[in-house]
Amino acid sequence: MSVTEQAVRAREAARVLAKTPRAAKDAALQAMADALAKAETAVLEANAVDVARAEANGTSAALIDRLRLTPDRIAGMVQGLRDLAGLPDPVGDVVRGWTNANGVEVRQVRVPFGVVGIIYEARPNVTADAGGICVKSGNAALLRGSSSAADSNAAVVEALRQGLVDAGLPADAVQLIPGPREVTTELMAARGLVDVLIPRGGAGLIDTVVRNSQVPVIETGVGNCHLYVDATADHEMALAILLNAKTQRPSVCNAVETLLVHAEAAASFVPQALQALAGAGVTVHGDGRAAAYGQVLAATETDYAEEYLSLDIAVAVVDDLDAALAHIRRYSTGHSETIVTESQRSAQRFTAEVDAAAVLVNASSRFVDGGEFGFGAEIGISTQKLHARGPMGLPEMTSTKYVVVGSGQVR
Amino acid sequence: MSVTEQAVRAREAARVLAKTPRAAKDAALQAMADALAKAETAVLEANAVDVARAEANGTSAALIDRLRLTPDRIAGMVQGLRDLAGLPDPVGDVVRGWTNANGVEVRQVRVPFGVVGIIYEARPNVTADAGGICVKSGNAALLRGSSSAADSNAAVVEALRQGLVDAGLPADAVQLIPGPREVTTELMAARGLVDVLIPRGGAGLIDTVVRNSQVPVIETGVGNCHLYVDATADHEMALAILLNAKTQRPSVCNAVETLLVHAEAAASFVPQALQALAGAGVTVHGDGRAAAYGQVLAATETDYAEEYLSLDIAVAVVDDLDAALAHIRRYSTGHSETIVTESQRSAQRFTAEVDAAAVLVNASSRFVDGGEFGFGAEIGISTQKLHARGPMGLPEMTSTKYVVVGSGQVR
Structure with missing residues (x-):
């Protein structure tokens, strides 16, 4: 037939x-x-x-x-x-x-x-x-x-x-x-x-x-999802969200593929992040600024542009929120984008300016899911x-x- | 540029x-x-x-x-x-x-x-x-x-x-x-x-x-819209809706292009409709059964299949609601489809079974419009x-x- x-x-x-x-x-x-x-x-x-x-x-x-x-x-x-x-x-x-x-x-x-x-x-x-x-x-x-x-x-x-x-x-x-x-x-x-x-x-x-x-x-479904850690982020919270969003189920579309860190938070946060990611078996592909804080593979254009769907993550240090927004605008597939911040102004700008199906503040992108949303079926x-x-x-x-x-x- | x-x-x-x-x-x-x-x-x-x-x-x-x-x-x-x-x-x-x-x-x-x-x-x-x-x-x-x-x-x-x-x-x-x-x-x-x-x-x-x-x-926008006059229709109402939906602005997508009449209503309604349409300057393209009630051009497949967007209408007599639904299923572009009926059961079946953006009971299809719906802009x-x-x-x-x-x- x-x-x-x-x-x-x-x-x-x-x-x-x-x-x-x-x-x-x-x-x-x-x-x-x-x-x-x-x-x-x-x-x-x-x-x-x-x-x-x-x-x-x-x-x-x-x-x-x-x-x-x-x-x-x-x-x-x-x-x-x-x-x-x-x-x-x-x-x-x-x-x-x-x-x-x-x-x-x-x-x-x-x-x-x-x-x-x-x-x-x-x-x-x-x-x-x-x-x-x-x-x-x-x-x-x-x-x-x-x-x-x-x-x-x-x-x-x-x-x-x-x-x-x-x-x-x-x-x-x-x-x-x-x-x-x-x-x-x-x-x-x-x-x-x-x-x-x-x-x-x-x-x-x-x-x-x-x-x-x-x-x-x-x-x-294609989700090249970013997690941006703002200057004012609570580092413990950021770490918990990073590990959850990257490792809880790396093969799915709402898993995080790139970590962006505000320059002011980098010296304190990136070393913690690299250690925690290594502990969870995640391979890090970092830019030059991230490499200053530990052992990483050098990130290429492909690392930013594509989903890993595996225990890999790209890490980049950005000058500020504007630079993070520009990076996301360039590489995002418009699925789920996350900011960790204590700043109301940063949260507001991020949710307003990021063009994606879901924008998250201080929560794991793994929540962007029909089951988690209570839809019963997806x-x-x-x-x-x-x-x-x-x-x-x-x-x-x-x-x-x-x-x-x-x-x-x-x- | x-x-x-x-x-x-x-x-x-x-x-x-x-x-x-x-x-x-x-x-x-x-x-x-x-x-x-x-x-x-x-x-x-x-x-x-x-x-x-x-x-x-x-x-x-x-x-x-x-x-x-x-x-x-x-x-x-x-x-x-x-x-x-x-x-x-x-x-x-x-x-x-x-x-x-x-x-x-x-x-x-x-x-x-x-x-x-x-x-x-x-x-x-x-x-x-x-x-x-x-x-x-x-x-x-x-x-x-x-x-x-x-x-x-x-x-x-x-x-x-x-x-x-x-x-x-x-x-x-x-x-x-x-x-x-x-x-x-x-x-x-x-x-x-x-x-x-x-x-x-x-x-x-x-x-x-x-x-x-x-x-x-x-x-x-493409609207090959039908008006179906059911066995129980109020003929005066059906005539008013027919003339409005056909002639108030014939060049638009929500104007009626085909009139379908239930066989039981045909002997009484079709002669009135033909006279009223002629009086309004509308050229009628009728099937054999409609032709029994007055002077019409012979309707071809194209008359049923395409929008006139002019003072023309196709007229066909159908055996019953099922035949009307089958005709609409075959030729409708899914814009606006109308039934005139006094029967609750016919109205219910028509609105449930016709697959179109709008289904109307006892009202002119000219109402299917952003302005008429109160949207302010369309x-x-x-x-x-x-x-x-x-x-x-x-x-x-x-x-x-x-x-x-x-x-x-x-x-």
Whole structure:
């Protein structure tokens, strides 16, 4: 079946989902969870095929770890679906409403997008997660996972579709898009059939989709995040935030990649920071001024420009807040930017002038996350300015419609 | 100067605008209004050059009328800028906010997009209008008008820039992009420099921008709008809404282009409708069943598929609400769709099942308009589902940013 045919089926399913009330969608999510739990053995067997293929291809241990499913990870996926059933349904929410002077009533109401395409990389748990979020928000999902997880994804989707059928909803509300690389191109060209595309993965994937898609895209996730320690920062606080934001989970987009230190704080703070980072196993790539305070690798342009997503950090000493803002303006991907300061004026300027999805004062950038924000579910963190910016929960998976009701009014 | 250089200057101006409080922006809008009023003679002279060129090229009288400026039309542009100064500023609005269990405070705050590109056709009044809306919402404007209005647009923009300078804001907050057709391609490729592109004009222009832009686009305006007269409709009401929605201003996107009539209402309603439409000078393109009730031209596929934007209408008799919904699903551009009915069930199904920016019950689709909605200003009517759908006022010209404030919290 071609992508276009799959998209046409998805549109039909989306029409049904859009009319399905919350209770029926929640019952379907529970049925999907039941079916996935029941399919545990089949999913593990399919995953073993993927893992064996990856090992034969010489895939890195880190990637194989992301690919590998275990009974625990499957239980997590099952619980994720059940958790979605417990969340409020954004569809039907009245965003605002008013009555015109002539008595015409206007309401702006949340409605599903329709068909959502999600293009993602290795982790097979995204399959259940994204499928569930789409169903909950009334959208049909076209899931384009990576070929390395093809067997796992197929087994998971088969279970989700069984759950939909068990609950009386159309199986085509969740479809996997198999096939070679070219089908992604077909998906990006399916304007009018697919309402929005969400790429989830590395910078290369996201850039390809953003540049080539004719379907509107929500850009997610690349986070070259900075932590700026101001002249007045509490050094103990700055150290705690630095270690947390760098090391608690270095592979994610809201981890810190560059530390900027105000020149006045450098002599006291940088030596402490270098020691603490070394203690946590972090490799430091420093500029000349940072190197004055300890052993560092020499930072290059690439160190400032790209995400490490590893236990590495770039460190630079800057003259003042303006220099920090200029550095961030130059290298930031607009994800999450942090200042540690005791100065109200610095905090105010930083939050006002940094152009990013999230700006933080005296808190770890690891808090920029749908779960930490209390959204219950997250489809990704948008780094674009249209539609949604920052962590995207269920409401961000909807559009709106104006419902206008009169009694014969004309202009 | 290249488009890229213009965009870089716009970004610098946008940084200033983003920090400019409402009072200063409003003062700038008043100064822009003053400068435009003062430049009346120069603008009229420039417009005369455009009009003479259009006449020499054999441009239609309708297009020349849209191109022509008069003292009244300039006064309207001046007043439009003053009206913008009186509207609330969306920037800085706190959309929502909460405190996490750990005491971290989160606020979602409206911020400008940054640099907004607007690509539009003949009418030079859009220049002042769009420039003013961008300044009010804190965005720098890159205005790409049509070459047919090149002289008028240049004179208007010169006045607006003078006003900005008089008020102490950067002139580059409003720039006209001159030059040949290729510069539009350059603008569409300026990803990272331009934050959003808004095409305003005919279907061809909008389609070109949507398909070719690497900058995120807000799609506006094409309205192939339907009016469905249900079996239970009040015929007098339906007639009034039909005439208003078709004839009050046929050239706009929220005018009705196709009338669908339930078979049970046809024998009584269609003859009345044909007579009333003829009386209002409307040419009717009917299907076979409509033709049974009077003199009509035979409707073709094109009659159903395209906007007339003129005193023409397609008329078709449908078996029931389902057939009307299917017709709308097939031909609608998702702008504004209307039902006239006395049936609660039909109204409910129509508003729930029609996928459009606005769905109306017993009211004229001419109400789907920023002015009628009380927005005070309108940059266009979005027919896409991302970001904004329906009439776009000042808040729709903004993005948001999460401001996260803690006192040293880590995960």
